[in-house]
Amino acid sequence: MKSFIAPIIALSLLSAETNAHASEQVRINRAGSQPSISGAETNFTGSVRVDGLFKGEAPARISGGTVTFEPGARTAWHTHPLGQTLIVTAGVGYVQQESGERQEIRSGDVVWIPPHVRHWHGATASSGMTHIAVSEAEDGTTVTWAEKVSDTVYSGARP
Template sequence: MKNLIAPLTALSLMATEACAQPDQQIRVSNVGTQRAIQGAAENFTGAVRVEGLFKGDAPARIGGGTVTFEPGARTAWHTHPLGQTLIVTAGVGYVQQAGGVRQEIRPGDTVWIPAHVRHWHGATATHGMTHIAIAEAEDGKAVTWAEHVTDAEYAGASTPAGQ
């Protein structure tokens, strides 16, 4: 028994020391503590609210936030260097890949957008939509923005060719 106690005590001390390092402690961000901002007009059409939820510390590259689109609001065309996951939490929206069909998304739906795939997402014309967006950054950049989605593209009448 004596031979078992010494290694367990050493393990306990190592765990305590690891927790004492500030960059090795669990961090909780309480709901409502992250500042929400209006979506930038150069990247969004309509009223959009963006709330950053988390950003991993290096070497992690992951970050995420909640994005709320009022009816008719949407992103501009854009890509992500390492892809993006959307988790719809409220309302009804659309997602569309360039050259593809506009797809309706609803609460509980999860959308995976592969790396470098040109796309947009947003609310329908009659319903708002909220989703959690999760993406990884490559060389410090998680998104590359392009031009706005036209009203015809948003309505599903046309879509530019692309990746």
């Protein structure tokens, strides 16, 4: 009887150990497994599509998504508590920090926006732009939104 019970106990312990380490397994988020959403009208001007790519599970706090801006579309002013990285994957766009010059960004460019720097980004008036946006959450927050960017600022005037 002992020889029959020992393997069952061993399998139970192995199963418990496997379940305890399930979060340590490599996971693949399949392309297209999450639906696209339109950028919220309160946070964007123009036609914007957001595709969530990933969100880290605690203790990780990183998340990322692909954002596609049609010509003339842009974010509202906003900040990120731990900064943001933009990886431009297609098209031509702009990024501007408050009190700074509007800067052109192109496919292949990587943009770093430091923590708490008020800024906006989006497409040019004649070309769409797509970027992957990566940021980290602090106390559950990755972004603080503010007012929309005026047409005057979008056109190149300093805020």
